[in-house]
Amino acid sequence: MIRYAVKGVPWTRVALGAGLVVLLIELVRWNPWVLWPLQGTAVGLLAGTAGWCFDETSAVVVDVTPRSLAWRTAARTPAVLALGLVWCGAVAHAGDEALFGRSASVLVEGFAALAAGSAYAGWRRAWGEPTPGLLLAAAAVPATAAWALVRPFDARLPVFPYGTSSAAAWTASTAGWVTLGVLAVAVLAAALTDAPWWRCCCRTCRRAGPASTPATSNTATCRSRPSSTGGRGRA
Amino acid sequence: MSSATSTGSTVGVLARQEIRNYLRHKLFWFGAALVLVVDVVMVLHLDDDPSSSGSYMIAPAALLGVLGVVVMFGLTRRSDRAAEAAGVVAVPERTRTLALAGATVVPFALALVSFVAAVVAWNVHPPADYVVPPGVSDTFVYAQMFGDGVLCAVGGPLLGLLLARYLPRRGVAAVASVVLVLVTILLQGGLFPGGQPYRVFWFRTYFLSQSIEGGPGQHHFTTFPGNPYIWIGYLVVVCALGLVLAVRHDPDADRATLDKVAGGLVVAAVALGVLAMTVGFTTSIVHPAVCPTC
Numbered sequence: 001m002i003r004y005a006v007k008g009v010p011w012t013r014v015a016l017g018a019g020l021v022v023l024l025i026e027l028v029r030w031n032p033w034v035l036w037p038l039q040g041t042a043v044g045l046l047a048g049t050a051g052w053c054f055d056e057t058s059a060v061v062v063d064v065t066p067r068s069l070a071w072r073t074a075a076r077t078p079a080v081l082a083l084g085l086v087w088c089g090a091v092a093h094a095g096d097e098a099l100f101g102r103s104a105s106v107l108v109e110g111f112a113a114l115a116a117g118s119a120y121a122g123w124r125r126a127w128g129e130p131t132p133g134l135l136l137a138a139a140a141v142p143a144t145a146a147w148a149l150v151r152p153f154d155a156r157l158p159v160f161p162y163g164t165s166s167a168a169a170w171t172a173s174t175a176g177w178v179t180l181g182v183l184a185v186a187v188l189a190a191a192l193t194d195a196p197w198w199r200c201c202c203r204t205c206r207r208a209g210p211a212s213t214p215a216t217s218n219t220a221t222c223r224s225r226p227s228s229t230g231g232r233g234r235a
Numbered sequence: 236m237s238s239a240t241s242t243g244s245t246v247g248v249l250a251r252q253e254i255r256n257y258l259r260h261k262l263f264w265f266g267a268a269l270v271l272v273v274d275v276v277m278v279l280h281l282d283d284d285p286s287s288s289g290s291y292m293i294a295p296a297a298l299l300g301v302l303g304v305v306v307m308f309g310l311t312r313r314s315d316r317a318a319e320a321a322g323v324v325a326v327p328e329r330t331r332t333l334a335l336a337g338a339t340v341v342p343f344a345l346a347l348v349s350f351v352a353a354v355v356a357w358n359v360h361p362p363a364d365y366v367v368p369p370g371v372s373d374t375f376v377y378a379q380m381f382g383d384g385v386l387c388a389v390g391g392p393l394l395g396l397l398l399a400r401y402l403p404r405r406g407v408a409a410v411a412s413v414v415l416v417l418v419t420i421l422l423q424g425g426l427f428p429g430g431q432p433y434r435v436f437w438f439r440t441y442f443l444s445q446s447i448e449g450g451p452g453q454h455h456f457t458t459f460p461g462n463p464y465i466w467i468g469y470l471v472v473v474c475a476l477g478l479v480l481a482v483r484h485d486p487d488a489d490r491a492t493l494d495k496v497a498g499g500l501v502v503a504a505v506a507l508g509v510l511a512m513t514v515g516f517t518t519s520i521v522h523p524a525v526c527p528t529c
Contacts, residue, residue: 013406020413027417034426034447041416048409134405139262142305142412146266146297149416152273155282 001075008072009053009079017049018086025090029098033163039099039106040148040160042090043113046083047144048137050117053079059130070192073122080118084111100163105174109160112181119184119191126191245330250337253310257338257392260306266298267345274352278359285363285528286456288353289376289443292384295346296439300391301412303342307395308408311335315403328485332396336478339392346388353380365524366456371443378463379442386470387439391415393477394438400484424459430519432460435469435511442466445529446521454529457521462511469507476500 024042027035053076056062062072087110096103117136124132148160158169159176257263273294276282284291314331354377367376394415398407415438422434424441434440442463445454476497483493 010405016406016410020410024413024417027421031426034423035420037420038417041413045409045413052406131405137406137409138305138309141409142301143262143265145412145416146301149297149301149420150269150273150294152269152294153276 001071004067004072005075005078008056009076010055011079013052014049014079014083017045017052018083021045021049021083021086022090025094029094032098032100036162037145037148037151037160041141041145043109043160044141044144044148046087046110047113047117048133048141049083050080050114051121051133051136051140053077053083053133054118054121054125055131055133056125057131059125059128069122069126073125073192077118080114084114087111087114102161102170105161105170105177108174108181109177112177112184115181115184115188119188122188122191126194245326246333246337249326249331249334253314253334253338254341256310256313257306257341260309262302262306263299263341266302270294270298270345270349274349277356278352280356280360285526286366287360287362288356288380289362289366290441291353291356292350292380292387295342295349295384296387296391297416299342299346299388300439301415303339303388303391304395304398304412304415305408307335307338307392308399308411310338311396311399312403315399327487329482329488332400332478332481332485335396336393336481339389342388342392343385346385350380350385353384365522365526367443368456368458368520368522370520371458375458375463376443378467382463382467382470383439383441386467386474390438390470390474390477393474393481396481397477400481424461425457430457430459430461432512432517434459435461435466436508438470438473440466442516445526452525452527452529454526455521455524456526456529457519458516459519460512460517462515465507465511465514469504469511472500472504472507476504 021042024038024045028039028042032039054073056072088107091099091103091107091110094103099106117133117140120136121133124135151160151162154162154165154169158165158173161169161173165173273291277284277288277291280287311332314335318326318328318331357373357376394411395408398411418437419439422431422437422440423444424431424434425444425447428447431440440461441459442461443456443458446457448454479493479497479500482488483490483497
């Protein structure tokens with residue numbers, strides 16, 4: 001498992017992402033009133049980097065080996081845990097004062113982003129996509145950076161609250177991030193455990209027909225798709 | 236003549252295709268939808284922003300420019316993959332590069348609409364008395380809006396094109412967007428005493444914003460050193476330089492000529508940057524009234 005993790009995880013990119021996260025939070029610590037958008041940028045970067053950890057560039061070969069997706073995901077999880085530790089360290093070093101007295105909320109944002117990135121990658125990997133993290137990072141990182149810069153509809157939709165935001169806005173934001181994190185963990189668990197309801201919830205299955213349909217070609221399509229694309233890849 | 240006509244028509248056909256591809260990109264939808272909603276909020280003054288639309292152009296810059304880096308990077312890589320799959324090179328790389336650059340008309344048009352909306356909002360819902368320092372004209376603000384919004388919305392995709400040509404690696408666009416935001420925030424002006432006059436050499440900066448001195452409720456609106464009119468010229472030249480460098484990547488391109496053009500554009504950019512720092516607006520103008528909402 002360790003050997004697989006060492007070879008499978010794109011450590012250079014993960015290290016680059018972690019380094020950038022530390023740099024961004026250190027800059028926020030230096031001048032939070034002016035540089036606060038970098039906090040949201042760091043959260044987006046965490047999501048993208050977490051997704052990168054699960055990219056399988058050799059999916060065509062690896063997905064048909066006896067090791068299940070759950071095993072391979074577990075092997076790659078230390079990279080996400082390392083990112084979580086980096087995030088904890090960066091937030092702790094920044095301190096409560098630099099984070100407007102809301103370091104716990106900021107911490108939650110990061111962990112929810114890590115969970116969301118991992119869940120998206122796990123979900124797409126379960127359906128045979130080799131490098132979902134790359135797509136996620138390409139979309140989520142700039143999108144969160146742009147959102148953190150503009151902070152549109154901040155009064156009603158406080159995604160990345162600011163120092164002048166009300167306590168209610170911070171609470172609403174944290175509640176939203178916690179919800180995202182819980183949903184992400186549920187999606188990841190369903191994808192990795194091949195939950196019975198899982199196959200019926202995906203769009204592909206709806207097109208092909210419900211999994212509970214008696215033995216028909218549609219059912220065969222629904223149940224065989226993950227294996228045929230190499231997603232779950234059990235022996 | 237037939238060769239020129241053929242190349243011209245090829246660029247036109249490909250450019251139309253790339254424009255369609257740009258319009259179909261989901262990240263562009265996301266950015267465009269948010270920009271349009273923010274436009275409506277601004278024009279109808281639903282957010283009661285006392286500075287009116289003065290700092291609004293961050294929306295097209297971030298949502299069309301920063302996202303445009305990724306959109307154009309993806310389109311360029313897709314174009315390259317299609318060309319590789321075709322085997323024999325039917326269309327030279329420089330032609331595809333020009334066609335991709337033509338697709339920047341999409342974010343340009345949307346950003347232009349936003350700019351017009353911002354100018355309308357500035358006049359329909361004028362800013363509070365403490366926003367514009369004495370002696371600063373509306374055209375000064377319009378110049379900042381145009382450079383910060385419209386030209387950044389074009390510059391972002393051109394940067395994505397350049398990155399895809401010279402650094403076509405995984406994750407480059409995502410990391411580049413983070414670095415772009417990071418440097419832009421550090422060079423927005425007002426972060427260091429003196430107003431950072433050298434910041435005019437960056438792609439996006441402010442010329443009218445809040446002062447750094449004082450805490451909440453103690454800030455003043457101020458101009459930062461720099462000439463926004465000349466800065467627009469600087470940005471146009473930098474965009475042209477980016478396009479020339481992207482075309483130059485083609486090994487079959489006329490690199491001797493392109494090198495001369497690029498050299499001329501570099502000289503022009505440096506000259507305009509220096510002029511933007513030294514002509515007209517070399518000191519900050521601080522509004523005497525305190526901004527109560529800053």
